[in-house]
Amino acid sequence: MTDETRKSHAAQASWRTRRGLAAAAALLLTGLAAAPVAAAAGERTQQPQQTRRGDLVSVVPVADRDAGQVRSFLTERDVDTDVVRYGVRAYRLTYRTVDPHGRPTTATGLLTLPRGGTHRLDLVSDTHGTMVARDYAPSASEDFGRVPSYVNAAAGRAVAAPDYLGLGKGPGPHPYMDTASSLTASVDMLRAARTAAERLGRPLTGQVYATGFSQGGQVAMALGKALQEGADRHFRLRALAPVSGPYDLEGQEMPALFDGRVNDTSGVLYISYWLVAQNRLHPFYKDPSEVFRAPYASRVEGLLDGSYEEEDVVKGLAPSVKQLLTPAAYERLRHPTGAVLDAMRAADHTCEWKPDVPVRLYAGSADTDVPIGNTRSCARTLAGQGARVRVVDQGPVDHFGSVLVSAPQVVRFFDGVRR
The missing domain is CATH 3.40.50.1820 (Alpha/Beta hydrolase fold, catalytic domain)
Incomplete structure (x- = not known):
């Protein structure tokens, strides 16, 4: 940072x-x-x-x-x-x-x-x-x-x-x-x-x-x-x-989470928020532990219920995206397919006009x-x-x-x- x-x-x-x-x-x-x-x-x-x-x-x-x-x-x-x-x-x-x-x-x-x-x-x-x-x-x-x-x-x-x-x-x-x-x-x-x-x-x-x-x-x-x-x-x-x-998201923002262009604090906040919110629309997981490492899996959805300030959310999560996500989820976001890719592309057409x-x-x-x-x-x-x-x-x-x-x-x- x-x-x-x-x-x-x-x-x-x-x-x-x-x-x-x-x-x-x-x-x-x-x-x-x-x-x-x-x-x-x-x-x-x-x-x-x-x-x-x-x-x-x-x-x-x-x-x-x-x-x-x-x-x-x-x-x-x-x-x-x-x-x-x-x-x-x-x-x-x-x-x-x-x-x-x-x-x-x-x-x-x-x-x-x-x-x-x-x-x-x-x-x-x-x-x-x-x-x-x-x-x-x-x-x-x-x-x-x-x-x-x-x-x-x-x-x-x-x-x-x-x-x-x-x-x-x-x-x-x-x-x-x-x-x-x-x-x-x-x-x-x-x-x-x-x-x-x-x-x-x-x-x-x-x-x-x-x-x-x-x-x-x-x-x-x-x-x-x-x-x-x-x-x-x-x-x-x-x-x-x-x-x-x-x-x-697909071509710039998501890759930037993994190549150093996005700072760790913001990267952790954005990817956590995105995964929790988008999971309600494009299911990625049934249990947060499938995506988030312990102990963050047990607290991430609660931290993002709208009642916590940004600083408190960041303090309750890992210091970096790699330490936040399971190895499988980390690779899935680096090389998106399926529901993850669908969620990115659903947001990625706003400039196509x-x-x-x-x-x-x-x-x-x-x-x-x-x-x-x-x-x-x-x-x-x-x-x-x-x-x-x-x-x-x-x-x-x-x-x-x-x-x-x-x-x-x-x-x-x-x-x-x-x-």
Whole structure:
């Protein structure tokens, strides 16, 4: 593990100790209360109505920050504040969606609106990176995950940031790196955001700018494709700007776990999370001991139930991927076949399309979580479809550094597209 990576993880831990609002304080903010929106808006609720994906269940205000407070929030995290023009108001949305098997469920997400600017707002979709603790999701914690939301909203756009399934206040486990269900949760968050924004007096134009970081970079690519193909008639994709996404599990990210390009700490966290989550969808094992060495086999699924912080998960597992996995599982991941290969390939097609909108892919050359080879692989795939893509290499910054540097640049890119 490099000094740069240690500093990055330490920084994340430090940020997490400086939470913005307590849950009780959130209820004191002006705006809508925690009651279901239908009741808050005075609608009739006596007659049962057919529910649909994206239907809004409730809205809870969670932050109200003036422009100076937004600048302070960003400055503490070493983010350029030149694009900040307005304060922001943020709300936790609960909405209806479906689980990985298509069954009805609910999810939560963060809607952030500028305190000023035009009446009708363009919408940014911001999809977040890997989180193991449900309470660090954008709608639940004023922390690192809100950086893109605050930057984009303070520049004058609405921002919809889904928590994904099983994170934030959503039920069940998080299906980590299941692109299909992350996509449905993201599309349905856009629908819920459209309803909420209308009722909050800031209607949306229907123009969508998609960005996302790490896991969310891959989701942003999938969302862009879905919107271009007409996933919802109310939304039109205008630009796409993912940051440091694991777009190529089979060809880049998984091999990087074994050749030294991914640091040991992150490698252990990612592969454990991926195996446990994907085993529910593409069964790899019946008992964790078939994949994980003792004593880790007896604790890994419990550590990844959404209640533990990243640092605690890492402390409870082995110091390296080789020490974590059984010899057979280690070789199976190095040379994937069967269900393991199926799971990788299920996530590996998000760059196989031709965007009709401007695209920029952002990444850092010193990233030892999601190596920049993922971004270059995606760019080659998009170019092979005839798309024009610009890769923005941020130079020697690590994984978290890549999004801190990129977030204001993404805002400027979106501004340019809009003009």
